[in-house]
Amino acid sequence: MNYHLNHLKELESESIFIIREIAAQFEKPVLMFSGGKDSILMTYLAQKAFYPARIPFPLLHVDTGHNFPETIAFRDQLMEKLGVKLLVGSVQEAIDKGLVTEETGFNASRNGLQTAALLEALETHQFDAALGGARRDEEKARAKERFFSHRDEFGQWDPKNQRPELWNLFNGKKHMGEHFRVFPISNWTELDVWQYIAMENIELPNLYLAHKRMVFNRNGVYLADSEFINRKPDEVLEEKMVRFRTIGDMTCTGASLSEADTLEKIVEEVATTRITERGGRADDKRSETSMEDRKKKGYF
Amino acid sequence: MNEPLSLEEYKKMDLLRFTTAGSVDDGKSTLIGRLLYDSKSIFEDQYDAIKETSERRGEEGVNLALLTDGLKAEREQGITIDVAYRYFSTPKRKFIIADTPGHIQYTRNMVTGASTANLALILIDARNGIVEQTKRHAFIASLLQIPHLVVCINKMDLVDYGQEVYEKIKDEFSGFAAKLDVNDIHFVPVSALKGDNVVEKSDAMPWYEGGTLLYYLENVHIGSDHNLIDCRLPVQFVIRPYKDEFHDYRGYAGRIAGGIFKKGDEVMTLPSGFTTKIKAIDTFDGEVNEAFPPMSVTILLEDDIDISRGDMIVRKNNIPETSQDIEVMVCWFTDTPLQLRGKYTILHTTSEARCVVKDIRYKMDINTLHRNVDDKVIGMNDIARVVLRTTKPLFFDEYRKNRITGSIIFIDEGTNRTVGAGMII
Structure with missing residues (x-):
């Protein structure tokens, strides 16, 4: 027998180790759930980590109010299946309370406002560790992220002063009021995620599979028609065969033209594509360091 | 491509x-x-x-x-x-x-x-x-x-x-x-x-x-990079489902740090020293017959033994060293020098302890590989050989034999920062 794991099994094992480590080291962890494939993968891995017991922490969804309706429907079904508690942090509430001010204009997005709602939810519930599905291959600031990422009492990230992480020894020690963001799938790439989803046949919202949808073109990115977004006069709706490579708000998630309507076809498409998955994310295009700037303030 | x-x-x-x-x-x-x-x-x-x-x-x-x-x-x-x-x-x-x-x-x-x-x-x-x-x-x-x-x-x-x-x-x-x-x-x-x-x-x-x-x-052949000889499972988390269909389930979850564990193997648990047999090796995808590094699995034992995080499951005839006195090569990460007689928290496998630095043997000049026994100020980026006394026994292997069971990190008890890395000799 060959005592050697393939790359997907090794990544799975590493992630399970990290997830178990969170349950062991923290008093009140929470899993940040966005409804995207990475957070669905996270819940799947958490299920594996504690089987046959239930996932020993709740899930937190920061709801911008601008989600795809398919995301919310899928989320509610999944929670019922897993038997875990879902908490919802609302951006709309943060706006109503006056914690944040909504952006206006054609490119208005609630993406940046999620940070306030997230920090508010973490503080209210006194969570000391928030698990996220961020990956290092997604974005250059995320490439510098640790598995166990320390946040000060303001939820800020200090990228130049991070704790070194050696072997599989994770230092989750903190002072009162501080917390950790933990990223168990740090080492997965987009392609790994899709290969694994196909291998394990994990259920996903149908937004990820190619389907017909009314879209319009803005700066080279196809956006889905929705009530949350103001079209400029010259932006005309057209029906296209599209799928979403990442799922965030309807206001900033670009659709890509695709015929890939099965998991196998998606794996093939991702393997041959020449544009990064966040290439369609308007929120990353605001400046060269927009992710780093948002992360320092407490973004995922 | x-x-x-x-x-x-x-x-x-x-x-x-x-x-x-x-x-x-x-x-x-x-x-x-x-x-x-x-x-x-x-x-x-x-x-x-x-x-x-x-x-x-x-x-x-x-x-x-x-x-x-x-x-x-x-x-x-x-x-x-x-x-x-x-x-x-x-x-x-x-x-x-x-x-x-x-x-x-x-x-x-x-x-x-x-x-x-x-x-x-x-x-x-x-x-x-x-x-x-x-x-x-x-x-x-x-x-x-x-x-x-x-x-x-x-x-x-x-x-x-x-x-x-x-x-x-x-x-x-x-x-x-x-x-x-x-x-x-x-x-x-x-x-x-x-x-x-x-x-x-x-x-x-x-x-x-x-x-x-x-x-x-x-x-390059990487199939033998893990230690497949000395069976070591540091217990990471105890799984108790509290569900009717798994009433007596008590699983010891962890990532295999060495060796090949098989169903039916006679094993010893540390620090208790009790021996028992592996009843099953469980995963979400079903039971497996063998587990090897770096698999994350859950082991079920024949006998009801009190085991918690930080304990280790090993083979009865191949146990790690157990001691409160260890010597390590340390690499120091912070401006505040390593303190002789200083106390630090250490993490080793899934176990946590405190230690006191009893002796600094020498500082390594890594350009000449010269061992300097006179200069004992261990600052940022310095590498030194030190002697530690720990608050409880560690179950370890030489770092050369096993990188997982032979490594520790030092944590400053005031700042909580990771201040050093150690390889057990």
Whole structure:
């Protein structure tokens, strides 16, 4: 027998180790759930980590109010299946309370406002560790992220002063009021995620599979028609065969033209594509360091 | 290279983690950029973005180094500050690169990157030959027991692709490495800038008969990098489902740190010393008959024994050392020097303890490998041999035998920061 794991099994094992480590080291962890494939993968891995017991922490969804309706429907079904508690942090509430001010204009997005709602939810519930599905291959600031990422009492990230992480020894020690963001799938790439989803046949919202949808073109990115977004006069709706490579708000998630309507076809498409998955994310295009700037303030 | 593979082919790929080290300006970022670019792992939008930045700064050509330097401060200063992880794959393997800064005050990042690596890639500028940094990197690779070392002699284009230059550096490095604890060293002459021998074989160096760097990375045998002899399972978490159908279920979850555990094996639990048998090895996907590193599994035992996090399951006739007095090689990470008689929290496997530093034996001069017994001020980036007394017994193996059960980290009890890394001797 060959005592050697393939790359997907090794990544799975590493992630399970990290997830178990969170349950062991923290008093009140929470899993940040966005409804995207990475957070669905996270819940799947958490299920594996504690089987046959239930996932020993709740899930937190920061709801911008601008989600795809398919995301919310899928989320509610999944929670019922897993038997875990879902908490919802609302951006709309943060706006109503006056914690944040909504952006206006054609490119208005609630993406940046999620940070306030997230920090508010973490503080209210006194969570000391928030698990996220961020990956290092997604974005250059995320490439510098640790598995166990320390946040000060303001939820800020200090990228130049991070704790070194050696072997599989994770230092989750903190002072009162501080917390950790933990990223168990740090080492997965987009392609790994899709290969694994196909291998394990994990259920996903149908937004990820190619389907017909009314879209319009803005700066080279196809956006889905929705009530949350103001079209400029010259932006005309057209029906296209599209799928979403990442799922965030309807206001900033670009659709890509695709015929890939099965998991196998998606794996093939991702393997041959020449544009990064966040290439369609308007929120990353605001400046060269927009992710780093948002992360320092407490973004995922 | 980007022909889509079938799912069955993906299941045959394995994972190689390697660390890169180089001095400032010896072309490390360019080499990584080249590996990513020539293996078609750079996406068009990433390429366009760095092309635009290069042009804006008035640089000649596309600066591939911009791909890896992600933080604002790094881009501004043109240096790498922190370990960056990069990913690429070929049909054979997925690669994780821990790209670590070569600058002297950031040695701790190199140790960090090296701790999980199967392979270390060391860069030497062909014009300068072996410099202080080269020795430092090789020593750290040896200290951290990275199983494979590949030395890239870079900028061959600037020395007219001369064989003598390559051979001279190779001999000098081999001489130095003989004093170290490294078994597998491989040399490749490259030009990261021009792409010679990185992914494509170079026409400019017909005298070099070996394979390209990528060929070596794809083919180096990593199947025996884990310890498959000494069975060790540090218990990470106890799984108790509290569900009717799993009423008496008590599973010991963890990641196998060594050896091959089999269902029915007679095992001993530490520290209790009780012996029992493995009833089952459980996973979400069903029971398995064998578990080996680095699998994460859940072990069920025949007898009801009190076991908790930090305990270890081992084979009865092959137990780790158990002691409160240990000697370690420590690499120090912080400005405040290691304190003789100082107390620190330590993490070892899944166990936590406190320790007091009883003695500092010597400080290592990593350029000369000289052991200095007179200078005992252990500051940032220093490496020293120290004696510790721990508050409770640790179950450990020599770091040379097992990188998981032989390693510890030091945590400052005031700041909670990770201040040092230790390898048990």
